[in-house]
Amino acid sequence: MDIEKKIDSRFGSLPDNRGFYGKFGGRYVPEILIPALDELAGAFFAAMKDPAFQQHFTSLLHEYVGRETPLTYAGRLSEHFGKARIYLKREDLCHTGAHKINNAVGQVLLARRMGKTRIIAETGAGQHGVATATVCAYFGMTCIIYMGAEDIVRQKLNVDRMRLLGAEVRPVESGAKTLSNAINEAIRDWVSNVEDTFYIIGSAVGPHPYPMMVREFQSVIGKETIDQSLEQEGRLPDYVLACVGGGSNAIGMFHPLLSYENVRLYGIEAAGEGVQTPRHAATLSGGLPGILHGSLSYLLQTQYGQIAEAHSVSAGLDYPGVGPEHSFLRDSGRVTYAAVTDSDALDGVQLLSSKEGIIPALETAHAIAYLDTMMPKTQPDEFVVINCSGRGDKDMETISKFMNRT
Amino acid sequence: MSNKGRIERLFETRTGHEKIMSLFLTAGYPDPSETVALVRELETSGADILELGMPFSDPLADGPTIQYASKVALEQGVNLDSIFGMIREIRKTSQIPIVLMGYINPVLQYGLDAFFRKAKASDADGIILPDVPPGEFPEIEDLCRKHGIDSIHLVAPNTSDSRMQEIDRASRGFVYCVSVTGVTGTREGDEVSRSVSGFIQRVRKNVTRNPVLVGFGIRSHADAMAVSSETDGFIVGSALIDYIRGIYPGPDWIKKTGDFVRELKYGSQIREKSTHP
Numbered sequence: 001m002d003i004e005k006k007i008d009s010r011f012g013s014l015p016d017n018r019g020f021y022g023k024f025g026g027r028y029v030p031e032i033l034i035p036a037l038d039e040l041a042g043a044f045f046a047a048m049k050d051p052a053f054q055q056h057f058t059s060l061l062h063e064y065v066g067r068e069t070p071l072t073y074a075g076r077l078s079e080h081f082g083k084a085r086i087y088l089k090r091e092d093l094c095h096t097g098a099h100k101i102n103n104a105v106g107q108v109l110l111a112r113r114m115g116k117t118r119i120i121a122e123t124g125a126g127q128h129g130v131a132t133a134t135v136c137a138y139f140g141m142t143c144i145i146y147m148g149a150e151d152i153v154r155q156k157l158n159v160d161r162m163r164l165l166g167a168e169v170r171p172v173e174s175g176a177k178t179l180s181n182a183i184n185e186a187i188r189d190w191v192s193n194v195e196d197t198f199y200i201i202g203s204a205v206g207p208h209p210y211p212m213m214v215r216e217f218q219s220v221i222g223k224e225t226i227d228q229s230l231e232q233e234g235r236l237p238d239y240v241l242a243c244v245g246g247g248s249n250a251i252g253m254f255h256p257l258l259s260y261e262n263v264r265l266y267g268i269e270a271a272g273e274g275v276q277t278p279r280h281a282a283t284l285s286g287g288l289p290g291i292l293h294g295s296l297s298y299l300l301q302t303q304y305g306q307i308a309e310a311h312s313v314s315a316g317l318d319y320p321g322v323g324p325e326h327s328f329l330r331d332s333g334r335v336t337y338a339a340v341t342d343s344d345a346l347d348g349v350q351l352l353s354s355k356e357g358i359i360p361a362l363e364t365a366h367a368i369a370y371l372d373t374m375m376p377k378t379q380p381d382e383f384v385v386i387n388c389s390g391r392g393d394k395d396m397e398t399i400s401k402f403m404n405r406t
Numbered sequence: 407m408s409n410k411g412r413i414e415r416l417f418e419t420r421t422g423h424e425k426i427m428s429l430f431l432t433a434g435y436p437d438p439s440e441t442v443a444l445v446r447e448l449e450t451s452g453a454d455i456l457e458l459g460m461p462f463s464d465p466l467a468d469g470p471t472i473q474y475a476s477k478v479a480l481e482q483g484v485n486l487d488s489i490f491g492m493i494r495e496i497r498k499t500s501q502i503p504i505v506l507m508g509y510i511n512p513v514l515q516y517g518l519d520a521f522f523r524k525a526k527a528s529d530a531d532g533i534i535l536p537d538v539p540p541g542e543f544p545e546i547e548d549l550c551r552k553h554g555i556d557s558i559h560l561v562a563p564n565t566s567d568s569r570m571q572e573i574d575r576a577s578r579g580f581v582y583c584v585s586v587t588g589v590t591g592t593r594e595g596d597e598v599s600r601s602v603s604g605f606i607q608r609v610r611k612n613v614t615r616n617p618v619l620v621g622f623g624i625r626s627h628a629d630a631m632a633v634s635s636e637t638d639g640f641i642v643g644s645a646l647i648d649y650i651r652g653i654y655p656g657p658d659w660i661k662k663t664g665d666f667v668r669e670l671k672y673g674s675q676i677r678e679k680s681t682h683p
Binding site for chain 2: 026027028029030031032034035036174175180181183184187188191192193194195288290291292293294299301303304305306307
């Protein structure tokens with residue numbers, strides 16, 4: 001089918017062979033990890049070209065994850081704004097309740113192909129940890145999840161789920177005891193057990209080839225959205241929104257759409273208590289380029305280059321870095337990045353719950369909340385797709401506290 | 407460079423079978439106002455090279471000890487300018503080769519050019535950036551050459567022969583041989599020397615342009631002798647910081663640290679040997 005005109009092929013061809021998206025990306029890691037990254041990249045590129053791998057991946061997404069996920073017309077939400085029609089890409093309906101499992105399936109398959117027997121992962125909100133523990137249980141593999149002690153408290157339900165699934169959850173007590181510290185600890189584990197261990201990074205961050213690999217395994221979201229938009233609306237959306245922490249659901253949604261110039265893309269970060277305060281996680285809105293966790297990207301940092309503590313009510317967005325491809329897309333102007341505060345995100349949870357009967361994850365709610373800003377600019381003949389990246393059950397404790405306060 | 411650097415001269419002038427001992431200390435640990443005095447004690451007690459750690463909030467190649475020391479230093483306001491100040495103070499009385507060691511991000515935010523100019527001006531000799539392996543950041547290699555700062559890289563047990571040769575070519579001063587796959591402070595007990603020896607032989611074969619110092623997990627003179635028998639010397643970091651952590655701020659902690667360092671270098675027969683070359 002002939003769909004809109006492509007603007008620029010450069011968006012589709014990155015990263016380059018050294019893992020750079022413009023100046024962002026790279027492999028800034030200890031020497032010990034260089035052979036492991038070479039081995040991983042080799043296996044990944046071979047797998048992507050191998051029809052048997054692709055078929056296994058696709059069939060697991062279909063039979064186990066429950067794909068494809070629907071593109072749901074949000075009628076009452078659309079009426080609420082009285083402008084463009086709004087659709088939800090229902091990643092919340094994936095097995096385990098969020099998009100994270102797409103990538104977990106892909107990377108576990110790759111680990112098995114490489115003969116790695118021990119799986120480690122970091123988790124913030126716990127969704128990636130749960131997804132990884134789930135796929136490891138499915139294949140009977142050893143699974144260790146690093147999680148900040150602070151996140152263990154605020155995402156208790158997911159901790160119990162991981163343990164039920166047979167994973168060992170290791171609390172991380174350093175720094176702010178959140179996602180960033182969990183990644184440090186997972187990398188230390190990988191450095192120490194590099195021969196038999198596969199590190200499954202859950203977001204589009206880390207050294208090459210991780211950002212690309214996560215994007216490829218998540219781009220099923222954008223590909224399905226294209227097909228469903230054509231089927232349901234006869235054309236591509238005018239606006240597409242996704243929340244951005246590390247940026248895996250957003251890059252999975254955006255990447256297949258990058259070359260269609262008429263599709264306006266919005267990445268919504270967590271402004272916490274406000275981007276002007278020290279308590280936020282809006283890396284692309286309030287950070288500067290720097291190197292953390294193996295790649296050059298925007299970072300929240302002090303004037304001395306120390307990593308600043310991020311803050312967001314949503315554990316999954318509470319990260320001082322962001323995927324390098326998002327940094328590139330920001331600077332190139334292809335994607336618009338904006339930020340939404342904690343309290344606006346909580347309003348977003350209530351809005352979607354009451355209008356559509358869908359309780360979104362706090363992460364997802366940031367994208368919902370941005371509709372307040374964006375919808376007035378839309379036209380009634382346009383349509384919007386929001387990536388509904390996860391469901392909110394895991395956040396009920398935080399949400400209840402907020403509801404009881406107001 | 408026509409002028410030989412301090413590190414190169416050190417290896418040229420060392421006598422016989424003496425092992426070069428490089429000590430890693432996080433700049434400003436345990437107390438920034440004591441760093442200069444502590445370094446003086448380390449040198450008179452037998453340190454041949456000082457690796458001064460530039461503390462970083464997220465030291466992902468380091469174990470708990472250096473994470474802790476970095477945190478303590480940062481909490482006391484240590485930054486790159488104060489570290490350059492410490493080096494200038496040390497230089498008033500000492501010619502010990504000084505290698506700056508730390509993660510790239512603080513250096514990047516300082517400004518690469520400014521960093522290398524100030525490092526040279528304060529008379530530092532070399533740099534180790536564990537998260538910048540050779541080939542990943544060519545501009546840094548250029549700046550090292552331009553300012554005459556030795557660029558020191560690491561090899562690990564899983565580094566291939568050809569990669570070792572590449573690392574040797576990219577390095578100047580010495581090559582840092584990481585004896586175990588792990589973070590700093592990793593210890594594999596008595597297994598260290600046995601599992602390491604095949605690896606060291608591979609390093610010797612492939613690293614031919616630079617001296618080799620071996621590090622990670624060395625906690626005693628016996629450890630040091632066991633792993634460095636076929637190298638030019640050894641590096642101790644976490645064990646030194648653990649020792650200081652155990653006695654600071656008790657009486658004579660600097661002096662006692664000196665005793666610990668002499669023991670590390672010379673073993674228990676220290677009185678039979680000269681205390682300084």
